[in-house]
Amino acid sequence: MAGHFPPAAELTTSGRPVLIPNEIECSILSSVDLECDELPSFPLLKSGIIILTTHRIVWISDSTNSAVAVPLAAVNHILSSKKSIKSMFASPRVRFQVSVPSGGISRSAVITIVIRGKGDHEVFVSKFWENWRARAWENDDNNKDSSSSSASGPTSTGSGGLYSSEGTVRMVGVAGILRKEQEMWENTDKSLQEAFQDLNALMSKAKEMVMLAEKMRQKLLAGTNSQSGSTNDDEVASKEEIQDWLLSVGIISPVTKESAGALYHQQLSRQDK
Known part of the structure; x- marks a missing residue:
């Protein structure tokens, strides 16, 4: 409509x-x-x-x-x-x-x-x-199509009886229960390991943020001291460097003075990832 x-x-x-x-x-x-x-x-x-x-x-x-x-x-x-x-x-x-x-x-x-x-x-x-x-x-549409094609493939359905869909012998009775419990503990252990890895990655990212803030502070201080002697090439290089820092911490589309103009400070205050 x-x-x-x-x-x-x-x-x-x-x-x-x-x-x-x-x-x-x-x-x-x-x-x-x-x-x-x-x-x-x-x-x-x-x-x-x-x-x-x-x-x-x-x-x-x-x-x-x-x-x-x-x-x-x-x-x-x-x-x-x-x-x-x-x-x-x-x-x-x-x-x-x-x-x-x-x-x-x-x-x-x-x-x-x-x-x-x-x-x-x-x-x-x-x-x-x-x-x-x-x-x-x-x-984006082409990437989605290729991802769907690569993900699709021959599938097989399970059937009842002695053999599973993978062709292995089904575990039944007490042995099956013990095996199922063992698999559950293995999956739990794997999930805990992944959780700790994510936590370590988060802590590492926090350290990167602190380093980024310090680098930007030093850059601004250096820019203020040498403002009179700066050239357009230096300004372009500085913008590219700051853009790389923002990308490194996950801000894909940062608000810039070129894109926002007079709305730069308003939109920058609303910037999120």
Whole structure:
């Protein structure tokens, strides 16, 4: 049904979008409307934050804890904006065409992003084109198909009688009970070993976090002392190094000044893994 488009998006308790596997945030703008005159059931989406990712366009309401998402896979075309004297004084608009399921068939509709805030809309449009052409969601689908093929294989069903499905002799009577108890203790011992391994890994990760905090503190102190003599190359190398540190502790899609702009500090405070 067209009334379900765009679908709702899940948010964290801090109001950030819950990312799907391999999804990365690329650009964020504030004070944005979503409009679609061609779909009568299209909801009223006024004054929200829009987040462009590698897989979706997520719109989050400023007034309510609600969000919707337009999958980039549903986008058929990004329409070029017309340059005119009137457009120079109006809010920037980004128009794109999507396929909307309706009654078992798909129909086309044009959605307009109205940017009323002060963000860099040209960077947003550039990233929009880049992500749509990259089609990262198709790589995810291919990976799922290969995983399903490798996991599937010939299966066999067990049968009653003396032999089990693996062809071994079934243990019955007292010997079977003792054997079953032995297997239970072995499984318990294995589970305890795995639990201790997970605990050790968690403690190791905590040590890495402490080391990371110290490295970043030292980096900031060094950057402050040598700020006057720094070059663009040094800044780029520093950003890449900090990005590597964040990835090493599991933050896959960190909020950056480039993606969030004026919303950097607000979105950084909500950053979770």
